[in-house]
Each structure stands twice: as C-alpha cells, then as structure tokens.
Amino acid sequence: MVRMLRSYAAGAWYESSDAGVELPDASTGQPVARISSTGLDVAGMLEYARRVGGSALADLTFTQRAAILKQLALYLNERREDRYYPLSACTGATRFDSMFDVDGGIGVLFAYSSRGRRELPDDVVFCDGPPEIQSKDGTFVAQHIYTSRRGVGVFIDAFNFPVWGMLEKFAPAFIAGLPVIVKPASATAYVTEAVFADMIESGLLPEGSVQLICGSVGDLFENLTGQDAVAFTGSADTAARLRSHPTVLANSVRFTAEADSLNCSILGPDVAPGSAEFDLYIREIYREMTVKAGQKCTAIRRALVPTDRVDDVLAALRERLAKVVIGDPRAEGITMGALASLAQRDEVQRALKRLSDVADVAIGGDPPDGTGAFFPPTVLLARDPQADVVHSVEAFGPVTTVIAYRDVPDAIRLAALGGGSLAGSLVSRDPDVVRDVLRGVAPYHGRLLVLNGDDAKSSTGHGSPTPMLVHGGPGRAGGGEELGGIRGVAHFMQRTAIQGPPEMVAAVAGRWVAGAPHLSDGVHPFRKYLEELRIGDTLVTEPRTVTLEDIERFADLSGDHFYAHMDAEAAAANPLFGARVAHGYFLVSAAAGLFVDPDPGPVLANYGLDNLRFLTPVYPGDTLTVTMTCKEKKARQTEDYGEVRWDLQIAQQDGNTVATYDVLTLVAKSPE
Numbered sequence: 001m002v003r004m005l006r007s008y009a010a011g012a013w014y015e016s017s018d019a020g021v022e023l024p025d026a027s028t029g030q031p032v033a034r035i036s037s038t039g040l041d042v043a044g045m046l047e048y049a050r051r052v053g054g055s056a057l058a059d060l061t062f063t064q065r066a067a068i069l070k071q072l073a074l075y076l077n078e079r080r081e082d083r084y085y086p087l088s089a090c091t092g093a094t095r096f097d098s099m100f101d102v103d104g105g106i107g108v109l110f111a112y113s114s115r116g117r118r119e120l121p122d123d124v125v126f127c128d129g130p131p132e133i134q135s136k137d138g139t140f141v142a143q144h145i146y147t148s149r150r151g152v153g154v155f156i157d158a159f160n161f162p163v164w165g166m167l168e169k170f171a172p173a174f175i176a177g178l179p180v181i182v183k184p185a186s187a188t189a190y191v192t193e194a195v196f197a198d199m200i201e202s203g204l205l206p207e208g209s210v211q212l213i214c215g216s217v218g219d220l221f222e223n224l225t226g227q228d229a230v231a232f233t234g235s236a237d238t239a240a241r242l243r244s245h246p247t248v249l250a251n252s253v254r255f256t257a258e259a260d261s262l263n264c265s266i267l268g269p270d271v272a273p274g275s276a277e278f279d280l281y282i283r284e285i286y287r288e289m290t291v292k293a294g295q296k297c298t299a300i301r302r303a304l305v306p307t308d309r310v311d312d313v314l315a316a317l318r319e320r321l322a323k324v325v326i327g328d329p330r331a332e333g334i335t336m337g338a339l340a341s342l343a344q345r346d347e348v349q350r351a352l353k354r355l356s357d358v359a360d361v362a363i364g365g366d367p368p369d370g371t372g373a374f375f376p377p378t379v380l381l382a383r384d385p386q387a388d389v390v391h392s393v394e395a396f397g398p399v400t401t402v403i404a405y406r407d408v409p410d411a412i413r414l415a416a417l418g419g420g421s422l423a424g425s426l427v428s429r430d431p432d433v434v435r436d437v438l439r440g441v442a443p444y445h446g447r448l449l450v451l452n453g454d455d456a457k458s459s460t461g462h463g464s465p466t467p468m469l470v471h472g473g474p475g476r477a478g479g480g481e482e483l484g485g486i487r488g489v490a491h492f493m494q495r496t497a498i499q500g501p502p503e504m505v506a507a508v509a510g511r512w513v514a515g516a517p518h519l520s521d522g523v524h525p526f527r528k529y530l531e532e533l534r535i536g537d538t539l540v541t542e543p544r545t546v547t548l549e550d551i552e553r554f555a556d557l558s559g560d561h562f563y564a565h566m567d568a569e570a571a572a573a574n575p576l577f578g579a580r581v582a583h584g585y586f587l588v589s590a591a592a593g594l595f596v597d598p599d600p601g602p603v604l605a606n607y608g609l610d611n612l613r614f615l616t617p618v619y620p621g622d623t624l625t626v627t628m629t630c631k632e633k634k635a636r637q638t639e640d641y642g643e644v645r646w647d648l649q650i651a652q653q654d655g656n657t658v659a660t661y662d663v664l665t666l667v668a669k670s671p672e
C-alpha cells in the first residue's frame with residue numbers, strides 16, 4: 001500500500017490507521033498516497049492553536065514575523081526541484097504549471113515579508129488611518145487600530161493550487177499573528193503535505209502557529225468561535241454549505257470565500273484581425289485555457305467578441321490550439337498536462353454537456369478514454385449570447401465559450417451576467433472604449449486588466465493574482481477578498497476605534513497623537529540613538545523672521561519665480577494671498593535650518609516627507625517657530641539603524657499653523 005498522508009496536530013505528526021482513500025496520479029492512474037483523518041482530535045487542534053500558537057505569535061512583532069517569512073521562503077525555495085515539482089507533476093501539472101503553483105506560493109511569502117517589514121511597525125498593533133479629533137479643544141481623540149484576534153484561521157483550499165492556495169492565505173495571517181489550521185483539498189493534498197512538512201522541519205515557525213489536516217475536518221466547524229476566521233476556496237456549493245453552518249451563523253465566525261467564477265475577456269471593438277492586439281487576445285485565451293489545463297479560478301471562461309469578429313477569433317484559436325500537445329507532463333514535448341483527477345474530468349464533461357445545450361462545440365470536445373484525466377482544449381460558440389447557462393455553468397478545465405456582442409453597452413451587460421467574477425480583461429487601444437467598459441464592468445469584478453501592445457511584455461496576464469492586488473470578487477466569485485498587500489493582513493485582524501484623551505490613545509496606538517504630552521529632557525532629539533528616543537520627545541526651535549530678501553534669494557536659488565512670490569501687483573490680485581508670500585518650499589527648508597542639529601550623530605539621513613500641507617500664507621515680517629515631535633519609531637531587523645517619523649508643525653507668531661507634515665529619518669541604533 002502507498003503511504004498515508006499525515007496531519008500535523010498539537011505539535012506532532014498524526015497518521016490514521018484505517019485504509020483511507022487512494023489518491024491516483026492524474027496521468028497514469030497509479031496511486032500516489034492515501035488520505036484519511038480518522039481519529040484526529042480536531043477540537044484539540046483548535047484549542048492548541050489558540051493556547052500555544054496564539055500566545056507564541058503574540059510575543060513577536062509584525063516585523064519579526066515578516067522576517068521569519070523571508071527565511072521560510074528561502075528554505076522552501078531550495079527544495080522546489082527535488083521535492084515539490086515531482087509531486088506536483090503527479091497532479092497533471094507541467095513544469096510551468098508547477099512553477100505557477102509552487103514558485104507563485106513562495107513568491108507570496110517573499111512579497112509579504114517585504115511589505116510587512118516596510119509598511120508595518122515593529123509592534124503588535126497598527127493604526128488604520130490618522131487620528132480623528134473629536135472635540136474642539138483637542139482633549140478627546142480617536143484612533144482606529146488593528147489587533148490580533150485570539151482565534152484560529154481555518155484555511156480550506158481547492159485542489160488546483162495545493163501550494164499557492166496554502167501560502168497565499170498563510171503569509172498575511174502569519175503577519176497578522178493568527179495561528180492557522182490548513183486543510184488542503186484531498187485530491188492533491190500530497191503536494192501541500194510535502195511543503196507543510198518542510199515548513200515544520202525548518203524550525204522557523206513558532207510552536208502551534210501552523211497545523212495541518214489531511215482528510216476531512218471532522219467536528220471542526222462545531223467548535224468555531226467568534227474570534228476564528230474561515231478562509232475557503234472551492235466550489236460555490238461547498239462555500240454555501242459551510243458559510244451557513246449553524247455554528248458559523250450563531251458565533252458570527254468570519255467567513256470569506258473564493259468560489260466559482262465565469263471570468264470574461266473582451267475583445268475591444270477597435271481591434272481588427274491581423275493587428276498586434278488581435279494576436280494578444282488569442283494568445284491570452286490560449287494561455288488561460290492551457291496553463292494548468294484551464295484549472296484556474298481566474299481562467300477565461302467567456303470570450304466576449306464583436307459579432308463581426310467571431311469567425312476570425314474561432315479560426316485563430318483553432319490554429320493556435322492545434323499546436324497543443326497533451327499528455328503526461330513528465331514526457332518530453334508535452335505542453336498541456338492532465339486535469340487533477342478522473343473525477344474532475346467527469347465533472348468538466350458534465351459541465352460541457354450542459355453548455356452544449358445552448359452552445360455549439362467549435363473546437364475540441366470529448367476527452368479520450370483511458371486512465372489519464374486528459375481533456376482537449378475546447379471552445380464553444382454560444383447560440384444565444386444571453387443564455388443563462390453560458391454565464392453560470394463553469395467547466396473547470398480547458399474550456400471557454402465565445403459569446404458575440406453587438407456594441408459596448410451590450411458587452412458590459414453580457415459581462416455582468418456572470419454574476420460577479422474574480423478577474424476580467426479587455427484588449428483595446430482606445431481610451432474611450434477602455435473607460436466605458438472598465439467603469440461599466442468594475443462593480444462585477446475584483447481585478448481588471450487592460451491589455452494592448454504597450455503592456456503586453458510587462459503584463460502579469462489575465463489569470464495571475466499578485467500578492468499586492470486584491471484577489472476575490474463579488475457574487476458568484478464568493479464575495480470574499482484576499483491578498484492586496486497589507487489589506488490582506490488586516491482581513492485577519494480586528495479593527496477597533498479607540499477613543500479617549502490623546503495621551504491614552506497614543507499609549508495604546510504606539511504612535512504620538514496631537515494633544516499628547518510633549519516630552520523634553522534638554523537633549524536635542526537628533527543627539528539620541530534609536531533606543532534612547534521616546535515617543536513624544538520634542539524640540540521647540542528658536543524663532544526666525546521671514547524677510548523679502550529671503551524670498552528673493554530663494555527664488556534665485558531655486559529658479560521658482562512664481563508671481564505670488566515675486567510680483568507685488570499680481571500677487572495683490574491673487575484671491576488667496578493679496579500680497580507677496582514666501583514659497584512653501586522655502587518654509588520647509590527654513591524649518592530644517594531651525595530643527596537640524598548639524599554635527600555628525602545618530603541621525604543618518606532624511607528620506608522623505610509625508611502629508612505636507614501649507615495651511616496659512618507667510619508674509620515678509622512673519623516670525624516662524626518649529627515644533628518637532630518624535631511620532632513613531634521602528635528598528636530595522638537586519639540593519640544598524642531604524643526609521644523615525646517626526647511630527648512637524650510650523651507656527652506663526654500668533655500661533656496659527658503655517659504648515660504641517662511628517663519628516664522621515666533613519667536613526668542609528670546604539671553602538672553598545
């Protein structure tokens with residue numbers, strides 16, 4: 001008997017002792033592994049995740065978790081060739097398909113590591129937006145913050161992305177501080193298990209932060225609480241069943257779903273046969289049909305084509321698809337592998353039969369008999385473009401339906417009949433067409449791609465979700481949202497509005513808030529190393545009076561001779577100024593002249609300004625004072641320095657604020 005896949009529960013590997021279910025190789029039918037979770041203590045896993053995993057993660061800051069993700073990505077990267085690709089080939093995947101899944105998944109770890117280190121504080125709480133001032137005197141403020149939930153992330157994945165599916169959910173959840181339980185789809189779970197085993201083997205992940213269920217989830221759903229989150233990827237039927245589970249409903253368990261999606265790609269009315277854009281359209285459909293044998297949730301299922309281009313599109317697809325070589329992906333020269341299982345082949349055949357009631361098979365059709373789950377690239381032509389079946393039945397394989405449209409409004413209507421999709425694309429060179437179509441179809445989509453000769457080389461393509469962009473879609477696509485950079489981290493956290501006096505809100509948020517105390521110990525803040533700086537450390541500078549000569553010298557130096565600074569008569573007619581005013585950039589420069597401590601010291605560099613606003617005009621004779629306050633600081637894990645954000649206020653002699661902004665600096669860590 002082939003080996004039984006193992007689950008990983010409460011810090012130990014678990015192997016069921018029953019026969020389980022055999023998982024065959026998609027191309028040869030030979031058994032690869034068996035799967036069963038009989039006897040697994042799933043309720044115990046939830047308890048262990050909350051108690052052990054949750055508290056271990058709580059001891060790490062966002063930047064520490066992000067640094068671990070990078071180490072993990074490097075560790076897994078080294079094992080792709082020997083361990084993951086051969087197993088991936090058993091799922092019917094070609095080498096390119098395997099890279100899409102395996103490298104794509106590892107790429108998400110790298111991407112989240114980098115974003116987490118750059119964009120999140122070295123803390124366990126992060127702020128959502130600026131503070132809200134809630135009283136006129138500034139003694140009552142509010143700040144939205146994100147904290148880690150005290151629950152478990154339950155990740156249920158589809159069979160088509162055994163690696164990416166796990167890692168695209170794990171990466172943001174790990175940074176969010178949420179321990180997770182992964183449940184891969186049975187058919188391809190042997191690939192997930194191998195990668196997961198290496199994640200444990202690496203020793204990089206805190207105890208209890210990840211667990212694995214190979215097989216069914218048992219009574220997991222009965223034991224979910226309001227702090228838990230389920231992230232599901234799979235069919236709309238299973239999503240509907242799980243999201244309406246009585247415990248999910250009773251405890252308001254967070255539930256997000258990525259489900260079926262009849263994604264469309266639209267050929268713009270401006271694109272003529274023979275043009276570069278026409279070829280791009282054909283190439284994109286070909287690619288989406290053949291990569292992973294069309295088993296991609298984002299693949300093009302509906303090709304919307306102007307009525308008078310239908311014959312040309314079919315002819316070009318016939319020519320292109322004739323070159324596809326289907327077979328065991330381990331064999332030389334194969335360009336498209338098998339579907340993941342015979343069950344999946346039968347499923348696609350059933351969907352094709354339903355589609356053929358309203359559409360003619362123009363290319364491909366029936367799969368060959370035999371042990372392999374092979375299916376030919378198949379193109380249908382809808383007899384009635386409005387027929388419900390072509391917009392609602394998903395054949396999850398190398399199948400697409402060409403649908404004719406009359407004009408742009410008709411194309412938008414037809415696209416919307418999909419009831420909500422993950423991804424859509426439009427091939428066009430006409431900005432008016434692009435504007436009308438994308439604005440028209442955006443409410444029905446999670447992601448939209450415009451493709452033409454200008455981005456053909458650099459585009460990631462219709463069907464590639466990327467870590468920094470949201471993945472998800474409304475309606476039929478599940479109504480969920482994943483990824484999207486730090487948005488994806490926030491999905492796994494709790495957002496809370498904290499109200500109170502500024503000092504208290506600042507203490508919770510880990511960021512200085514206007515109205516909180518200004519601290520001073522007589523030492524210039526630029527003389528302090530990162531560790532010595534306190535949030536709230538403040539410098540109030542000496543005053544400086546602005547003169548007409550300052551304005552003229554700055555104009556000469558910078559070359560900025562805008563009339564409001566240089567021409568008294570014209571400036572007098574300006575409705576905002578009424579007289580010559582100082583350059584805003586002069587004020588920023590003069591402020592630096594006031595607050596900078598010039599000698600070498602802990603401050604290494606200024607790397608930018610954020611949120612600069614000029615609020616009150618400054619006239620010759622006005623006297624300025626700068627208040628600089630340490631707002632936020634963050635150590636870089638791998639460097640001898642960190643980042644410090646300073647709140648800057650430039651005020652006039654009467655106390656009016658002239659300008660406000662954040663100054664961003666790099667400050668050395670203490671050499672001791």
Ligand code: NAP
Pocket residue numbers: 156157158159160161183184185186187215216217233234235236237238239242257258259260261296297394396422477478
């Ligand atoms: P599925 O049958 O719904 O299964 C999806 C996952 O749910 C599998 O892990 C499955 O485990 C699990 N599952 C099934 N019943 C369950 C239950 N009662 N309790 C807990 N878990 C349960 O879908 P599939 O056939 O594997 O996947 C194909 C579908 O996924 C396609 O329709 C495709 O569009 C969709 N998909 C969507 C995306 C996306 O991002 N939107 C990505 C990929 C795929 P078992 O395998 O052990 O049954």
